[in-house]
Amino acid sequence: IYEKYGVKFHGAFQAAAGEANSAVYLVSVRDFATYGDLLQKMQADTEFMAAQREGGNHIDGNVIQLLTPLPGSAMQ
Numbered sequence: 824i825y826e827k828y829g830v831k832f833h834g835a836f837q838a839a840a841g842e843a844n845s846a847v848y849l850v851s852v853r854d855f856a857t858y859g860d861l862l863q864k865m866q867a868d869t870e871f872m873a874a875q876r877e878g879g880n881h882i883d884g885n886v887i888q889l890l891t892p893l894p895g896s897a898m899q
Contacts, residue, residue: 824871829857
């Protein structure tokens with residue numbers, strides 16, 4: 824479902840150390856401009872929200888971090 828918004832899903836991970844009961848979803852977008860209104864569009868999509876609810880609440884909350892690759896990173 825991410826792909827229809829131009830988001831590439833790389834995987835989902837459970838935190839093994841650090842903050843307990845956390846899930847990390849690693850995704851990427853083409854550039855910062857693409858990210859601009861992405862969350863609002865996804866939250867307005869009934870299919871996306873249904874998929875989120877179907878997954879259940881397995882984490883304590885949400886933390887969103889916007890990462891940019893360092894020079895020389897393979898994820899350019």
